[in-house]
Amino acid sequence: MEQLEQQLQRYAELIVKVGVNVQQGQEVFISSQIETAPLTRLVAAEAYRAGAGNVYVDWNDDTVSRLKYDHAAPEVFSNFPEWETLKRNSFVERGACFISFVSSGPDVLKGVDPQRIGAYQKAAGAGLVNFRRAVQSDKVAWTVAAAASADWANKVFPGDEPELAVNKLWLAIFDAVRLHEEDPVEAWRAHDQSLHGKVDWLNGLRLRKLRYRAAGTDLTVELPDRHLWVGASSVTPDGVRFMANMPTEEVFTAPRRDGVDGYVSSTKPLSFAGNIIDRFKLTFALGRIVKAEAEEGEEILRQLVETDEGTHYLGEMALVPHRSPISESNILFYNTLFDENASNHFAIGSGYAFNVEGGKTMSPEELAASGINQSVAHVDFMVGSAEMDIDGYQEDGTIVPIFRGGNWA
Ligand code: ZN
Numbered sequence: 001m002e003q004l005e006q007q008l009q010r011y012a013e014l015i016v017k018v019g020v021n022v023q024q025g026q027e028v029f030i031s032s033q034i035e036t037a038p039l040t041r042l043v044a045a046e047a048y049r050a051g052a053g054n055v056y057v058d059w060n061d062d063t064v065s066r067l068k069y070d071h072a073a074p075e076v077f078s079n080f081p082e083w084e085t086l087k088r089n090s091f092v093e094r095g096a097c098f099i100s101f102v103s104s105g106p107d108v109l110k111g112v113d114p115q116r117i118g119a120y121q122k123a124a125g126a127g128l129v130n131f132r133r134a135v136q137s138d139k140v141a142w143t144v145a146a147a148a149s150a151d152w153a154n155k156v157f158p159g160d161e162p163e164l165a166v167n168k169l170w171l172a173i174f175d176a177v178r179l180h181e182e183d184p185v186e187a188w189r190a191h192d193q194s195l196h197g198k199v200d201w202l203n204g205l206r207l208r209k210l211r212y213r214a215a216g217t218d219l220t221v222e223l224p225d226r227h228l229w230v231g232a233s234s235v236t237p238d239g240v241r242f243m244a245n246m247p248t249e250e251v252f253t254a255p256r257r258d259g260v261d262g263y264v265s266s267t268k269p270l271s272f273a274g275n276i277i278d279r280f281k282l283t284f285a286l287g288r289i290v291k292a293e294a295e296e297g298e299e300i301l302r303q304l305v306e307t308d309e310g311t312h313y314l315g316e317m318a319l320v321p322h323r324s325p326i327s328e329s330n331i332l333f334y335n336t337l338f339d340e341n342a343s344n345h346f347a348i349g350s351g352y353a354f355n356v357e358g359g360k361t362m363s364p365e366e367l368a369a370s371g372i373n374q375s376v377a378h379v380d381f382m383v384g385s386a387e388m389d390i391d392g393y394q395e396d397g398t399i400v401p402i403f404r405g406g407n408w409a
């Protein structure tokens with residue numbers, strides 16, 4: 001597969017240049033599974049070529065993680081190690097950029113005691129709170145990108161031989177990040193501009209609320225007074241432009257914490273903490289989730305909602321046309337980075353500081369006062385479909401069609 005190697009090299013370049021935009025002398029923090037080491041090594045080499053001062057890789061292994069969930073002492077899950085917190089925080093303080101590869105099997109923790117998963121999510125969320133704040137306010141450059149693993153590929157292409165499935169998944173990843181374009185870096189620049197066009201239109205409307213309607217969904221979502229829609233690239237305080245997700249097709253803002261009413265149904269399975277949650281429905285009153293039902297994974301969904309007070313509320317609302325390149329691939333990825341970019345979605349948990357004017361320099365208390373939800377978690381889930389209509393309501397009551405039949409009106 002000489003071609004695969006060439007494509008991986010192009011992908012590594014794209015992640016370093018467009019994803020985190022590595023700067024001279026900068027440190028680079030990479031989270032990767034050992035299984036996808038070949039890509040991670042190429043990214044490390046490319047980062048040094050771009051001038052990185054030091055590349056650090058935080059290696060993980062799903063098999064060892066699973067062994068821990070099955071056999072470790074119960075207290076391990078509620079005690080997030082202090083050194084992990086200090087490690088992340090010190091990279092943030094030194095101005096590192098962060099690359100996270102998602103590659104795990106979507107149900108790698110299936111059958112694990114949900115209490116253990118809930119305890120770990122809570123402890124890790126609290127332990128990494130500073131890191132997440134830095135990320136959610138664009139203080140550091142960061143990107144989440146994908147790498148194909150055997151477990152993940154098997155879930156997406158269950159009928160194929162392992163090697164073929166992995167190759168097919170790589171091709172789907174490459175397509176989604178526009179590697180088929182002659183000049184992918186330039187293609188991303190154009191894509192960035194087109195998403196910013198949508199952002200400008202939505203910000204110009206100054207909407208008070210949106211109403212979502214589809215089968216199983218009738219939800220009204222109010223927006224904070226000084227909300228901002230954003231999408232595609234972001235900029236650090238030092239003026240470095242980066243792409244937080246690759247792929248990305250969304251424009252998003254934050255709902256007003258107490259302004260969500262009605263019910264919404266999922267339209268794609270959600271892989272969360274190594275488990276699948278599917279065919280679920282959330283009911284809201286004054287922003288709060290008052291009912292969470294799922295045909296599959298209800299116990300895990302409940303653990304998620306019970307993580308902290310903030311996981312009873314929404315932190316993100318994102319618009320993605322049903323006719324997007326990823327949804328047209330007709331592949332169900334069982335991976336939020338992909339599925340959220342093929343579907344309108346919301347996130348349970350914390351909102352992004354940059355979704356409100358002046359938010360990047362606000363304290364958590366000021367953000368909360370501006371209507372932005374605070375939590376140790378942030379979990380996107382998909383609700384879009386070809387039937388979804390969304391209306392926007394302006395200050396004077398004018399109704400603006402935003403989505404019709406799943407696509408931009
Ligand atoms: Zn999103």
Ligand code: ZN
Binds near residue numbers: 316380
């Ligand atoms: Zn999100």
